[in-house]
Amino acid sequence: xxxxxxxxxxxxxxxxxxxxxxxxxxxxxxxxxxxxxxxxxxxxxxxxxxxxxxxxxxxxxxxxxxxxxxxxxxxxxxxxxxxxxxxxxxxxxxxxxxxxxxxxxxxxxxxxxxxxxxxxxxxxxxxxxxxxxxxxxxxxxxxxxxxxxxxxxxxxxxxxxxxxxxxxxxxxxxxxxxxxxxxxxxxxxxxxxxxxxxxxxxxxxxxxxxxxxxxxxxxxxxxxxxxxxxxxxxxxxxxxxxxxxxxxxxxxxxxxxxxxxxxxxxxxxxxxxxxxxxxxxxxxxxxxxxxxxxxxxxxxxxxxxxxxxxxxxxxxxxxxxxxxxxxxxxxxxxxxxxxxxxxxxxxxxxxxxxxxxxxxxxxxxxx
Numbered sequence: 001x002x003x004x005x006x007x008x009x010x011x012x013x014x015x016x017x018x019x020x021x022x023x024x025x026x027x028x029x030x031x032x033x034x035x036x037x038x039x040x041x042x043x044x045x046x047x048x049x050x051x052x053x054x055x056x057x058x059x060x061x062x063x064x065x066x067x068x069x070x071x072x073x074x075x076x077x078x079x080x081x082x083x084x085x086x087x088x089x090x091x092x093x094x095x096x097x098x099x100x101x102x103x104x105x106x107x108x109x110x111x112x113x114x115x116x117x118x119x120x121x122x123x124x125x126x127x128x129x130x131x132x133x134x135x136x137x138x139x140x141x142x143x144x145x146x147x148x149x150x151x152x153x154x155x156x157x158x159x160x161x162x163x164x165x166x167x168x169x170x171x172x173x174x175x176x177x178x179x180x181x182x183x184x185x186x187x188x189x190x191x192x193x194x195x196x197x198x199x200x201x202x203x204x205x206x207x208x209x210x211x212x213x214x215x216x217x218x219x220x221x222x223x224x225x226x227x228x229x230x231x232x233x234x235x236x237x238x239x240x241x242x243x244x245x246x247x248x249x250x251x252x253x254x255x256x257x258x259x260x261x262x263x264x265x266x267x268x269x270x271x272x273x274x275x276x277x278x279x280x281x282x283x284x285x286x287x288x289x290x291x292x293x294x295x296x297x298x299x300x301x302x303x304x305x306x307x308x309x310x311x312x313x314x315x316x317x318x319x320x321x322x323x324x325x326x327x328x329x330x331x332x333x334x335x336x337x338x339x340x341x342x343x344x345x346x347x348x349x350x351x352x353x354x355x356x357x358x359x360x361x362x363x364x365x366x367x
Contacts, residue, residue: 005067012038012065012076022150027076035079036064041150044073048126048152055122059115060146080145086133089198102211105198106243110236111144112136113191117232119146120184125155129182131190132171133197140262140271142319155183174223185225188235192220192228195239212242262318282310305357312353316346323349 011030018024023040046068053063065076083091085108093099100108112131119126128135130151137145173189175182196217200209207218216238222228229235263275286307315323324330329341 005065006069008065009067009074009076012036014038026079037061037077037079039075039077039150041073041075042071044150045153046073048149048154049073049075051122051124051126052149057115057118057122059111059118059144060149080137080139080147082137082139082145084134085136085138085144088138089133089202093201099201100198102199102213103243103246105195106213106239108138108144108198109191109195110239110243112146112194113232113236113239115144115146116187116191117236120155120187120232125184126152127155127182127184127187128152128190129176129186130168130171131187131194132168133194140318142322142324153182173225175225180225183225184231185228188220188228188232189222189225191232191235192217196221212246213239216242262314262320278314282307282314286310305353308353308357309350312349313346316342316349 012027013030014025014027015035016026018026018037023042025038025040027036027038028034029036046066049063049066052060053066056062061078061080063075063077065074067074089100092104116128116131119128126149128146128149128151130148131146135146135148137147139145171190171193173182173186174180175186195213196204196207196210199211199213199217200206204210207214207221210217216235220228220235229238261275261279263271263278286303289303289306291302314320319330323345324342327341327345329337330345
């Protein structure tokens with residue numbers, strides 16, 4: 001036992017079970033504010049978690065502490081606020097009989113595949129082996145986060161076969177049942193199944209139900225790994241090609257294409273309550289905002305301008321309508337670079353709003 005790790009682990013306290021059967025708990029820390037996830041595992045690959053902790057792969061939870069003792073591994077990782085893809089897809093099916101639009105499904109699968117691409121680019125490559133809707137969290141700012149690395153392993157390059165099934169029936173590739181060794185193409189298979197499910201529903205087994213994406217699903221889910229895409233990058237490019245050819249584009253994933261304002265895009269009740277209170281506060285402040293002039297035009301324009309400033313800041317911070325796609329910095333995988341990009345985008349948006357308001361006021365004054 002590493003006593004430094006044990007001492008670090010003792011700073012985290014279990015608050016409530018998330019999945020007690022699988023040893024997953026919500027925790028807090030005596031030294032830091034915020035929430036964390038504590039996972040206690042008996043089946044694991046310690047080296048995978050060590051690499052993930054050191055690499056800090058964007059699109060995966062940050063790992064803060066790893067402690068191994070008595071045949072168990074305890075991991076403290078970042079708590080991801082959001083909604084699982086499983087819950088989101090179900091909510092969409094309840095709202096619309098057809099469920100997710102093809103463009104929405106493609107936008108989500110691209111985000112997940114980009115995380116897989118980063119994992120496969122590690123040295124050695126890490127394969128997840130349990131990609132499924134309940135292991136993907138969609139955040140309010142439009143990210144897709146891949147969680148639960150209990151089944152993950154390194155790519156060894158050997159010809160040995162998997163002897164223990166680690167994964168979930170329906171998403172696990174044939175090689176995970178002992179017909180070969182898991183590799184990068186194992187995750188490609190799961191991405192294909194996930195894309196098929198998002199396009200045609202959870203009970204769909206036929207790629208032909210997937211419209212323009214049918215050839216991609218068919219190739220990604222071939223039983224023989226040699227017939228699948230060679231890499232996550234190749235899979236992404238094919239999905240992006242079909243997505244780009246769709247005209248006109250349908251509303252894409254939550255946080256990018258939804259017209260609902262931030263706070264209402266996930267269907268999360270707590271976020272909706274906070275969003276309602278936040279927007280009510282913004283509009284209240286806008287109505288009561290003091291104006292130095294008694295002119296009716298000045299009063300209206302000042303109050304409207306103040307309200308628009310607040311709404312613009314919210315839109316930039318929470319990636320409303322995919323606004324982050326307008327600036328390369330906000331698409332960077334480095335969180336510091338992305339934060340700088342969001343700040344710059346907010347400043348630019350406010351300047352554009354300022355000049356637009358001046359033009360409108362001048363036009364109204366000339367009438």
